[in-house]
Amino acid sequence: MTKASDLFVQCLEAEGVKRIFGVPGEENADMMMSLQQSSIEFVLCRHEQGAAFMAAVHGRLTGTVGVCLGTLGPGATNLMTGVADGNMDRAPLLVITGQAATTRQHKESHQVMDVVSMFKSVTKWSQAILSPDAIPEVVRKAVKLAEAEKPGAVHIELAEDIAKHETDARPLKVNTVRRPAPDTKALDQAWDLIAAAKRPLIIAGNGTIRTRASAALRAFCDTTGIGALMTFMAKGALDLDDPRCLFTIGMGQRDFPMTMVEESDLIITMGYDMVEYPPSSWNAKGDTKIVHIDFLPAEVDNNYSPDVEIVGDLAGAISALEKRAKRASLTYDFSAQVALRTTMQKEFAAHADETGEGPITPQKAIADVRACLGPNDILLCGVGAHKMWVARQFQCHEPGTCIISNGFCSMGMPLPGAISAAISCPDRKVLGLVGDADFLMNLQEMETARRLNSDITMLVWEDNAYGLIAWKQEQEFGHHTDLSFGNPDWMGLAKSFGWHGSTCTRPEDLQTQLAQALNTDGPSLVVIPVDYRENMKLTERLGTLTVSL
The missing domain is CATH 3.40.50.1220 (TPP-binding domain)
Incomplete structure (x- = not known):
């Protein structure tokens, strides 16, 4: 006989799972003990949303299921944004949550909510383990669905009492499915x-x-x-x-x-x-x-x-x-x-030789990013005005080298995503390009990056505002509401988390500083003041943005 949580982990091993990103809780303690005895690495994160983003980026980069874990109640709700993002960006993703014992699920009880129903709206399939004997079937079905076209997220809930039960079930054979030929x-x-x-x-x-x-x-x-x-x-x-x-x-x-x-x-x-x-x-x-x-x-x-x-x-x-x-x-x-092609190449090169003092244009920043990254290196881009510029100006040599959140369009992906990319693709340079608002969405994962010594660089575009919303409002109404906010002492922040840190205010220095950061072992932070006056200049030249955000 095998303990149910041990069987669950054995099924994950049979599926080829190498690591799980997550934040454990009391209700999945048995799962954590079982993982400790397995070949699967558990990457401890500082927020469940970060864990979900990490798993989703693993899925997008490798084509194999990424796995994240959280507990019941607030742990499960914290996972939701990252899971929805992975699902709509078509990342194969498996979400595992704990749950209260079945003996108290039928009544009002501490932290108990219908997690399975909640996840149905952001996954391809959401299912609770109702019997330990069903674990092999549920895990096999979940991974099969997650990786099937179009890939997406699936969710499995394991209640704390069921995790302790004994079973004589065994992992199912993993089969390869050939897609049908076209007519x-x-x-x-x-x-x-x-x-x-x-x-x-x-x-x-x-x-x-x-x-x-x-x-x-x-x-x-x-x-x-x-x-x-x-x-x-x-x-x-x-x-x-x-x-x-x-x-x-x-x-x-x-x-x-x-x-x-x-x-x-x-x-x-x-x-x-x-x-x-x-x-x-x-x-x-x-x-x-x-x-x-x-x-x-x-x-x-x-x-x-x-x-x-x-x-x-x-x-x-x-x-x-x-x-x-x-x-x-x-x-x-x-x-x-x-x-x-001739027109766009002129657009890409227009600001590449920019010099002087003051804020750096988006075009110049992206030209330097492209110059510093090799054909197989990875750029992760968040959501904000910077995404519009990356989408337009940054082009790639190889597939899977620019990870943009463009289905669910959630802010907060690049920092945890970069950590995951560095783990999944250790032989490639990894750079996250974010706005100041985007970066602060998952700031806590700076500690995770330092603890793992993640070889990543984060380039922060600072404008002290929700720049994309200002851009959209100005287009529609001719002005925008108050969207400004304060920012931390960036170098103090980097130092407090043990990161390498630098600021760059001169366009001609940016490429050198980026190259240094990318070639420095461990996590690095580079912050630049960005010239978002270019937003409306682009609108005046080309017309109104139509992308949905």
């Missing part, structure tokens, strides 16, 4: 549209950064010459140096990449996810000819009615279309693609 008739219909088009365009979504899908997309673009716009979370699906890479869509209604959509006679969406960028923002009239290629059928939307839907393994579908392309003689007009 040949749908492929033929889609190819007919692609071959007949004159100015086809790809919109690559979050699904294309899966390793096989990204490779298939690159091969398809190389064979056909068709260019791809990438959503925020699809950065790196095409290399920024690839002539078919048309950079990022999703920021502004009239940003330059939008002209590509308007001039195209066929849009091919690959791994496109509406939670990132609604079709009403790029197909307002609903009359665009669309080929939808994804793991799942298209969501029903007035502005998204594909002419053909190819449903099945995304990489397999793209490769099947590429085989048809190799046999065809295609005549496309790519002049607009060439013009767009």
